[in-house]
Amino acid sequence: MASAVTAKKEKMMVAAIDFGTTYSGYAFSLKTDYNADPTKISINQGWVAGSMAVSSYKAPTVVLFDQKGEFNSFGYEAEDAYSELALDNEHHDWYYFSRFKMRLHHENNQKIHRDMDLQDDKGRKLPAITVFGKVIWYLKDHMLKALKKRGTEMKNEDIHWIITVPAIWADSAKQFMREAAYKADIAGSQLTIALEPEAASLYCQYLPTEKIHGTAGLTFDVASTGSKYMVIDLGGGTADITVHERHSGGGLREVHKASGGAWGGTRVDEAFKQMLIKIIGAPVLDKFCEEHRADYLYLQRELEVKKRTMKPSTSGKITLKVPVNLREAYTKETGESIEDAIKGSPYAGKLVWHSDKIRLDATIFKGLFKDCIDKIVEHIRDLLNHPEVKGTDLMLMVGGFSESEMMHDAIENAFKKCRVIIPEDAGLCVMKGAVIFGHRPVAITSRVSRYTYGINISPPFDPNSHPESHKVTIGGRDRCQNVFKSYIREGESIRVGEERSGRHITLNTHQTEMLLNIFASPKKTPQFVDEPEVELLGQVVVQLPDRDELIKVEVKMIFGETELHVEAQEMSTNNKYTSFFDFL
Template identity: 55%
Template structure:
C-alpha cells in the first residue's frame, strides 16, 4: 500500500504549545469510533493531553516527554544534578513569526542550545511511539506502512514553519514522508464540529450556519479562519487565516510579570533556576486556576505559592514580602501568606486582558471585510476556548452573534485532524495568503522595463528579476487546482533550468526585488543534451496545506516534482 487513502489506519498527532496528544481510527470506521488517549496526569493535575515538555540527558539523547519529563527534571534539580541536562517546554512558539532555517537552534530552560529539528522531532517521535504502544496494548497492532499520519500546525504559520515540522517528523521521528499529511488546526476543528450532534455543542445546537468563524484558541496562538459550507457538504475558506500570539500562555506571562513587580526579576529568576520542582508546581497550580476563573468570580482567588519563593526573596532582600507589598500598587489587592497568595478576583481576571483584547480586536477587523461581514456564528475550539473568561469576552464583544463551544474543546482539533486524514477534500478551497510566482528574464522591452534591469544573456538583451505571477494574494483556489506556465531556457549550453519561486505580500508585484517579496524555494529541472533551446511546462498545485510544483521538459517528457523548499 502506498497511497495515503489506502492506509488501514489514520493517526493524528496534535503538537501543541502547552499540551500535545494523539488520536486514531481505522479507515473503514466513522468519526464516532475515533480514539484519543485522554489519560494523562501529573501530580494533582489531570489533563486530556500531556504537557509539551521534552528532556534530554547529558549526552543530548532523548530521555522523556510530558509529565514524566517535568517530574524527572524536577527530581534532578532537587538533587542538583540537572545542570548538564536539557529541558525544553512550550517551545512550539519558536516557529511563530520567525525566519526559520533547517539548522536553527533553540534554547533550553538554562539558555543552552540544541538543534530545533531534534527537539521537535523527538517530541513527535514520542507521540508516535506512544500511539503504537497503545495500539499494541489494545490488541490492534499494525505495521507503520499501513498508517496515514496527520500532523497539526496553526493555519497562520508560515510555509517555512509547516515544512520544518514535516522535515522534523520525517528525519527525527522516522515517519515516511509519503504517509504524512500536514493539517491546519482550525480546519480540522471545523470538519469535526460539522459531525457533532447538538448535545455535544453548547450554544445553539448543531452547527447549521452556512458561514461561520472558527476561533481556535490554544496555548500559544489564536488561529482564526472563516468557512462557508457548500451544497456538497465541503467547506470553502472565505478569508485567509489570521490571528496572533494570544494563547493561554499569555496569562502565565502576565502572572509572572505581576510577581516580578513585587519581588523583582532577580529573585524570580533565582527561584526558577534553583527550585525547578516548585516552579513546575506553581505552573500546574496556575493552570488549574485559569480553567475555573470566570467573570462571576468574586472575592479573592487563592493560589498556592511555594515557600521557596518567599524564602528566596527574604534571603536576597532582607525583607518580608508582606512588608514589600505595602510599597507596591498591589497593596490593596494581594495578601501574601507563607505558602498562599490571595489575589483580588478583578486583578486576577485582568491577567486575561491581553488575550481577550487581541482576539476580539482581530475578530472586529475581520468582520469589516466584505466577504466576512455577514458572518454571525462563532465556533470556539482549542483548550483556551474552555476558559470561561475567553468565552465571556467573545459573547460580550459580539452580543448578537451565536457562539458555539463543543464539549471537550481541547480535543476537537485532534479528532478533527483524523477526520481530515479520512476526507481531505472536505476542504474544497482556500484563500491564498500571498502572491506566488517564478523569477523570469523575458526579452528587454524599453517601453515597460527599467534600464537598470537590462542584462545580456546568451547574446540577447533581457530584463532580469521579473516576477511571473501564478496566483494572486486573496484569490480563492480549489484544492488540487493547477496553475500552468511555460518557461524557455536562455542559453544553448544550459544543462539545467533553475525555477526560483517567490512570494509577495502585494497583489501585483512586478519584480522579485519589490518590497515585501521573498524567495521561497526552487526546483531544478535537468535538461537533455540533444538540442539548444528547451521549453519547460510548469504546473503549480495550490490549495493544499503544502504547495507542490511539477515541471515537465517538453522534448523528453521528463517530469520533476517537488514540494516547495521554503527552508
C-alpha cells in the same frame, strides 16, 4: 499526486498527532470504525501528572534530554524527572525544553531552516529538528504500544499519520514539521499535514446537538448550503481564525484566508510572570526558577488550574497557592520583606502574600487576560469588515483556550449580534477532526491563498514599463531582471489540487539546468522579487539536455493543499520533476 492520496486512503488506520504549544496528544480510528461512525475516535486517557495525581487526554509539550543530548522522557514524566534532578542539584547538564513550538511561528522573525538550534530553559542548545522529531517519535511509539496492549497491534506502515499545524504558519514551518516526522520514522507516503482550525471545523460537522454548548437554544446548524461561520481556534500559543462556508455534500470552502497571531493562553502566563516581576523583580524570579524547579513546576500547574476555573462573574478576593521558597528567595536576595515589596509595587493594597498563599483582587487576575482578549477581539472585528466575511453571524470557538469562560464570555459580549457556540471538549476538536480529515481530506474543497506566489523572470527590457535599475544584458539582449511572475495572488480562492502553469525558456544555448526560484509575498501585486516583503522560499532545479538551442520548460504549481507542490516538465523530452517543495 493522485497515487499518493490513494495509497494513504488504503491504510487500515488514521492516527493524528496534535502537537501543541502547551499540550500534545494523539487520536486514532480504524477505517472500519470510521465507515460505521466517523465520531468513533480513540484518545489516550492515561497521561498522569505524578505530583498532582491528575489524568488528562493530553500531556504537557515538555521533553527532557540527558547530558549527552539523548532523549530521556516526555510530558508529565519529563516535568517530574527534571524536578527530581533539580532537588538533587543534578539538572544543570540536562536539556529541558518546554513551549518550544512557537519557535516555528513566523511572527518571531527568525528564519526557519532545517539546521537551526533550539534553546532549552538554561539557554543550552540542541538541533531543533531533533527535539521536534523526538516528540513526534515518542507520541507515535506511545500509541503503537497502547494499541498492542489493547490487542489491536498495528504496524507503522499500515497507518496514515496526520500532524496538525496552525493555518497561519508559513510554508517553511509546515515543511519543518514534515521533516521532523521523517526523523520519527514516518514516511512521506503515509503523512499528511492538517490545518488545525480546518480539522476542528470538520469535526464539529458531525457533533449531535447535545454536544454543542452556547446560549439557550443554540445549535451548530450549518447544514444549509452557503452558510458561513467563523472558526476561532484558541490554543496555548496562537489564535488561528478562518471563515468557512458549507457546501452541498458536507464540503467546506474557505471564505477568507487564515489569519491570527500569537495570542494563545501562554499570554496569560506571561502576564502573570510580569506581575510577579513587578513585585519581586526578574533576578529573584529567574533564580527561583533555576534553583527550585519542582516549586516552579507546581506554580505553573496551579496557574493553569486558576486560568481554567476563572469566571467573569468571580468577584472579591481569590487565593493562589505559591511555593514558600519564592517568598523566602526574595528575602534572602534583598534582605527585605515581601510586604515591603508589595508596598512598593503597583499592587499595594490589592494583594496580600501570606506564607504559601497570595490573596489578590479578582479584578487583578482577570486583568491578566486583557491583552489576549483585546488582540483577539480587535482582529475579529477587523475581519468582519471584509466584504467576503460580512454577514457572518455564527462563531465556533474551539481549542483548549476556548474552554476558558473568560475567553468565551469576552467574545460573546464583544459580538452580541453573533451566535457564539463552543463544542463539548473544545480542546479535543483539532485532534479528533484531524483523524476525520485523514479519512476524508476532500471535505475541504477550496482555500484562500495567504500569499502571492511566483517566480523570477527576465523578460525583454521595455523602457516604457521597466526601470533602468533592473536592466541587464544577457546573450546580447537587454532584459529586465528580477521581475515577479505571479502564479496565484494573495486572497485568491483556489480549488484543492488546482494547477497553475506557465512556460519558460532558457536564456542561453547549451544550458543544462534551469533554476526556478519560488517567491512569496503578502502583497497582492509585487512587481519585483527584490522589493520589500518578498521572500525567497526555495528552489527547484530542472535538469536539461545539452542542446544548441533554447529549451522550453512548463512549470506547474499545485495549490489549495495544506502544502505547496511544484512540478516542472521539459517540453522536448516530457521529463517531469515533482517533489514536496524545499522551503528550508
